[in-house]
Amino acid sequence: LLSYLEAILRVYNRHGRRDNLNKARIKVLxxxxxxxxxxxxxxxxxxxxxxxxxxxxxxxxxxxxxxFRPQPYETLEDFDASAGREPAFQAWYRYNTRPHRVSGYRAVFVSLKAHGQNPGDMSCEQMEAVAALAERVSFGLIRATHNQNLLLADVRQSELYEVWRELQRHQLAMPNIGTLTDMIACPGLDFCSLANAGTLAVAKQIQERFDDLDYLYDLGDIEIKMSGCMNACGHHHVGHIGILGVDKHGEEWYQITLGGSANGFTALGEVIGPSVPKSEVAATIERIVELYRTLRAEGERFIDTLRRVGLAPFKESAYATHPAAA
Ligand code: SF4
Structure with a gap:
């Protein structure tokens, strides 16, 4: 494997466009x-x-x-830490924690997807709080996930309630992991000199339009991934719904792709049609997911409905009332 990877790098090194920063990518070669x-x-x-x-x-x-030695786990019994607790904790437990292979423990996502906050951003106070928490409850380890959240991988189930309260105090307990607003967004035009379009304002627009947790839970597992240019740092190609910022005569427009996936059945998303203006991105997504709600079979995920019925009806509904696609 190493020798093959080295061969790829050698070919890239020989022929890649090192003369042009925008084209210095293996995919361009x-x-x-x-x-x-x-x-x-x-x-x-x-x-x-x-x-x-x-x-x-x-x-x-x-x-x-x-x-990577195993942590010094205690011998503990599994129990349902959410039993008898308030609904807010139960929602967090269901969406933001995962089973652990060691009994008595659970993995906890620190959600960096609170609505109103840039996806993946943290303040220094939040960082201090998570560091202190990790020190106290998770062997001093914090993992950064590619979905722009953090993970405390080894939390005793008996401490979950206190962990939740502490995360809540710091706006890090939004129970939306795995839902539509747990989206990935690259920094886009606000911070990146290569960007064609902004991503953070679009993320905010999506958070505002989908600001109802019950609705998000009903939609289930939908991955939105957004990039501010074709370099694709937001992995938009493999989002169930991908959003790519493009520049049209100095204006920010957004190309939508559907059907991408990086899990299990890997696939690149397909562009559904003309780009939409910035103000229309969330509304377009809403029309797409509303169609999913009408077409889905019992318990069927968005990506599975899309694969079953194909792209055509989704394309049609995405542009149904669209005033200004170009
Ligand atoms: S995808 Fe986003 S972060 Fe990456 S180069 Fe483009 S604008 Fe910058």
């Missing part, structure tokens, strides 16, 4: 050479360099493994 030609070059490079490639030594594997 693959597109310009074509997949077949790129593969041919990698195979040839691998054939020539394989024998002299660095080998992964068992001692190195062991050295790295030593950083």
């Amino acid at each position: 693959v597109k310009s050479l074509g997949v077949a030609r790129f593969r041919e070059q990698v195979e040839e490079e691998w054939r020539l360099g394989r024998a002299r490639a660095a080998r992964l030594q068992a001692s190195e594997v062991e050295r790295v493994r030593s950083f």
Whole structure:
């Protein structure tokens, strides 16, 4: 594997567009050479360099493994920590915690998706609070997730209620993990010099339009991923609903893709049609998810309904009352 990866890097190093920051990407090279030609070059490079490639030594594997020893878990029994608690805690327990393979423990998401806040952002006070909490309840470890949340991986079930209260105090307990507003958004035009369009204002627009937890729970598992340009730091290609910011004559417009997935059945989303203006993004998404609500079978997730019925009805509904697609 290492020697093959090295061959890919060597081909990129030789032919990649290092002269142009915007094009210094392997995907740009693959597109310009074509997949077949790129593969041919990698195979040839691998054939020539394989024998002299660095080998992964068992001692190195062991050295790295030593950083990932199991935590000193206590011997505890599982129990339902949400039983008899108030509905707000039960919702948080259901959406923001996950089972643990060690009995008596649970993994806890620290939601960085409170409505009104930029997805994935934290204040320094929140960081201090999570650091102190991790020190106290999760072996001093915090994991950052690719979905722009944090995870306390090893929390004793008996401490979940207190953890929830502490996270609530710091606006870090929004019970929306895995729902539509648990979206990924890159920094976009507000912070990134490569951006074509803003993402954070669009995220806010979506949060405002979908600010009803019962409605979000009814929609279930829907992943929105948003990027401010084709570099795709927000992974929009693999969002169930992908949003890509594009620049049209100095104005911010947004291309919508549907059907992407990075889990299980991996797929790239398909562009549904013309871009929509900034003010229309959340309304377009609402029309799409409303159609899902009418088409879904009992218990069927958005992505599964989409795969079953195809893109056409969703395209039609996305533009149903659209005034200004271009
Ligand atoms: S995808 Fe977003 S963060 Fe990445 S380069 Fe484009 S605007 Fe910047």
